[in-house]
Amino acid sequence: MSPFAVAAAFALLVAAVLAEVDRDAPRPTRTLVSRLLSAAAGLSLLFAFDRPAARTAAVLALAAALVAPRSLVCLIAAAAAVLAALRPAPATASGGEVTLLVAALALALAAAAFQASEAGAASRPSAEGAAVFAGAALSLLLSTLDGGRILRWRYGLGGDGARIELPGASLVLGLALLASLGGTLSIAAHRLASTGPSGRMSLLGRRLLILGAGLAGLGWGVVAGQGLGRRPQALARGAVDLAALLLAVGLLAGSLRRLLAASSPRTDSSSTRASRWSSAALLGWAAAATLVAAAAAGVESWWAEGSYATAGVAEASAVALLGLAAVQPTRLARPRAALFLLGLLAFLARAV
Amino acid sequence: MRLLASPGFAAAGAVLLGAALHPALRSLLRPPLVAVAATALLLALALLIRPGGPGERLVGLGAVAIVAALASDGLRGHRGTLTLEVGQGTQSFEEQGPEGRALGRRPLGFGVVLARLDPGGAVVLRAGDGATIAPGRRRAASHGGFRFGLAAGPGGQPSVLRIAIAGPGGSRMVEVAPGEPATADGLHVALESYFPDFALDAERRPYSRSPEPRNPAALLRVTRGSQSWRVFVIQAMPGIHRPEGLDRVLSLAGVAPRGAASLRVSHEPAAPVALAGALLAAAGVACARR
Numbered sequence: 289m290s291p292f293a294v295a296a297a298f299a300l301l302v303a304a305v306l307a308e309v310d311r312d313a314p315r316p317t318r319t320l321v322s323r324l325l326s327a328a329a330g331l332s333l334l335f336a337f338d339r340p341a342a343r344t345a346a347v348l349a350l351a352a353a354l355v356a357p358r359s360l361v362c363l364i365a366a367a368a369a370v371l372a373a374l375r376p377a378p379a380t381a382s383g384g385e386v387t388l389l390v391a392a393l394a395l396a397l398a399a400a401a402f403q404a405s406e407a408g409a410a411s412r413p414s415a416e417g418a419a420v421f422a423g424a425a426l427s428l429l430l431s432t433l434d435g436g437r438i439l440r441w442r443y444g445l446g447g448d449g450a451r452i453e454l455p456g457a458s459l460v461l462g463l464a465l466l467a468s469l470g471g472t473l474s475i476a477a478h479r480l481a482s483t484g485p486s487g488r489m490s491l492l493g494r495r496l497l498i499l500g501a502g503l504a505g506l507g508w509g510v511v512a513g514q515g516l517g518r519r520p521q522a523l524a525r526g527a528v529d530l531a532a533l534l535l536a537v538g539l540l541a542g543s544l545r546r547l548l549a550a551s552s553p554r555t556d557s558s559s560t561r562a563s564r565w566s567s568a569a570l571l572g573w574a575a576a577a578t579l580v581a582a583a584a585a586g587v588e589s590w591w592a593e594g595s596y597a598t599a600g601v602a603e604a605s606a607v608a609l610l611g612l613a614a615v616q617p618t619r620l621a622r623p624r625a626a627l628f629l630l631g632l633l634a635f636l637a638r639a640v
Numbered sequence: 641m642r643l644l645a646s647p648g649f650a651a652a653g654a655v656l657l658g659a660a661l662h663p664a665l666r667s668l669l670r671p672p673l674v675a676v677a678a679t680a681l682l683l684a685l686a687l688l689i690r691p692g693g694p695g696e697r698l699v700g701l702g703a704v705a706i707v708a709a710l711a712s713d714g715l716r717g718h719r720g721t722l723t724l725e726v727g728q729g730t731q732s733f734e735e736q737g738p739e740g741r742a743l744g745r746r747p748l749g750f751g752v753v754l755a756r757l758d759p760g761g762a763v764v765l766r767a768g769d770g771a772t773i774a775p776g777r778r779r780a781a782s783h784g785g786f787r788f789g790l791a792a793g794p795g796g797q798p799s800v801l802r803i804a805i806a807g808p809g810g811s812r813m814v815e816v817a818p819g820e821p822a823t824a825d826g827l828h829v830a831l832e833s834y835f836p837d838f839a840l841d842a843e844r845r846p847y848s849r850s851p852e853p854r855n856p857a858a859l860l861r862v863t864r865g866s867q868s869w870r871v872f873v874i875q876a877m878p879g880i881h882r883p884e885g886l887d888r889v890l891s892l893a894g895v896a897p898r899g900a901a902s903l904r905v906s907h908e909p910a911a912p913v914a915l916a917g918a919l920l921a922a923a924g925v926a927c928a929r930r
Contacts, residue, residue, distance in 0.1 A: 572925055572926060572928060575925045576922045576923070576926035577922075579918055579919075579921050579922035579925060580918075580919070580922045583915055583918035583919055583922065586911070586914065586915060586918070587915060590780070590787065590908075590911060591779070591780065592778040592779060592780060592789065593778075593789040593790075593904060594775070594780030594781075594788055594789030594904050594905070594906050595719060595780075595787060595789070595904060595906035595908060596908065596911055596914065597713075597719060597906070597908070599663040602661050602662065602663055602666070603661075603662055603663055603664075605658075606657075606658040606659070606661040606662035606665075607658070608658075608918075609654045609655070609657050609658035610654065610655065610658045611925075612650070612654045612687075612921075612925065613650070613651040613652075613654035613655045613658070614651075615925060615928070616647040616648070616650050616651035616654075617647050618646070618647040618648040618651055624651060631658070631662075634664075
């Protein structure tokens with residue numbers, strides 16, 4: 289395990305919390321501390337540069353120090369730092385280094401753009417929609433972890449030969465799945481029924497989602513603690529699970545905070561206009577960076593394998609096309625931006 | 641034309657094309673090549689003719705350049721594989737079309753001989769003009785307009801076939817390879833054709849689905865004095881073919897690996913145009929009005 293990556297993950301989580309709080313009540317000191325923490329985490333990750341996930345996390349963390357809003361970028365960087373901390377460096381270079389770095393920069397810009405567009409559309413229905421999306425993402429993730437074994441109240445890390453069963457974690461994560469699924473369905477039912485802001489289903493859904501996020505966070509801690517204590521090799525094989533769980537819990541916690549704060553919307557038209565402009569500009573830069581990443585993937589593939597007609601280039605091109613779709617000035621802007629963000633996340637998750 | 645120039649059309653086209661190109665969705669959707677090409681062409685046209693500033697123009701030009709380059713390489717370029725054993729030479733490679741479809745052998749325009757396999761994974765080929773082509777791990781090499789990259793680790797290709805000959809006096813084992821016949825029990829056994837992954841095509845002709853030895857089979861030329869037989873052997877079905885007049889049963893007992901390299905060969909003359917198009921489009925997206 290890399291101590292530099294662990295320290296960076298912790299610093300990035302703190303920076304994400306500070307940046308999230310700073311979005312509603314901006315304070316120069318808080319902004320500066322979150323920027324400094326992100327930059328320090330990025331520099332710390334440079335010491336684990338032999339790990340592909342650390343390189344990606346370093347770019348994300350350094351970009352987080354520059355862009356605003358940055359809480360989502362910090363959260364994604366923290367998840368990448370967890371991956372870097374748990375996964376040992378590969379014996380041989382996997383290639384595609386430039387592509388990964390440029391794609392990580394694009395991801396940071398796209399995440400900041402997505403959050404900026406969210407600030408422009410801050411309202412109770414959109415906060416509820418974000419909570420439903422985050423709750424559904426956590427439920428889906430929990431139900432597919434370890435090949436869906438949580439549905440049978442079982443969970444373990446690692447594969448044949450180096451597997452450890454974690455019965456305590458399976459109980460906590462199973463309860464987290466039930467609570468988050470119940471909360472997601474309750475809020476979704478409330479939205480569909482349109483019973484007003486103080487509906488009983490909405491209240492129940494919020495409480496269940498808070499419980500689900502808390503239990504999933506607790507489960508993350510149990511898995512990490514038991515895995516480290518019993519067999520770090522198994523933990524390394526479950527690193528993607530842990531990174532994804534951290535990201536999903538962080539997303540849900542952030543969306544719940546906005547949902548609870550959305551009862552008193554305080555956005556004025558000038559700040560809304562400013563954030564929308566900023567979102568479009570950031571999204572444009574993210575799409576441009578993704579096109580450069582696709583070009584870099586083509587060059588690297590041509591250099592290494594002799595042809596640009598490879599699966600890696602096809603995937604990078606597909607994400608670049610999603611970026612091109614996201615910047616078009618037409619309807620469904622946020623779903624297109626979300627699709628672009630998901631495409632970038634999936635591309636990097638597969639590559640590192 | 642107004643519909644084609646609308647941002648909604650471009651957004652929908654880009655999402656559809658992205659889904660068609662993504663490897664994870666491609667295997668699920670299996671989009672026809674003609675539909676993918678038509679979507680790419682329409683998207684490039686939509687980006688080119690839509691109203692806007694210089695940034696939008698650059699995006700359109702970049703998209704057209706990429707589509708033109710891909711179409712040119714699709715029609716005039718070649719991609720395929722080449723498998724050689726140490727000391728073996730060839731002047732052609734197995735060309736593959738879209739979706740990995742086998743198109744037969746395509747001449748390289750020059751001869752290559754596999755000179756040696758380095759322990760580090762590098763392969764050294766000697767071209768007919770005396771030039772050395774040395775593709776290594778994650779490093780392709782160029783010669784005569786072609787790029788040569790490692791498709792699989794060297795040394796993994798089976799080339800020596802172990803043939804069991806069963807007769808009244810018991811069973812004997814011989815090893816045959818291309819150009820290396822064997823003699824046992826009064827029989828001269830030579831390898832005529834080898835199919836590592838045997839299958840029959842639509843016209844019932846044998847071919848190999850892949851270079852991997854998943855279903856090895858071979859056609860042998862067996863001679864005794866003035867008599868000669870062609871015997872088909874397949875590892876999955878020992879002794880399936882018993883030609884008339886041959887009082888021995890031949891079976892393929894196994895294949896043994898020998899030094900060989902599988903190379904990826906490609907000729908993509910429009911690759912620089914595709915790269916320029918992607919960079920042009922990136923510059924255009926960065927400069928577009930918002």
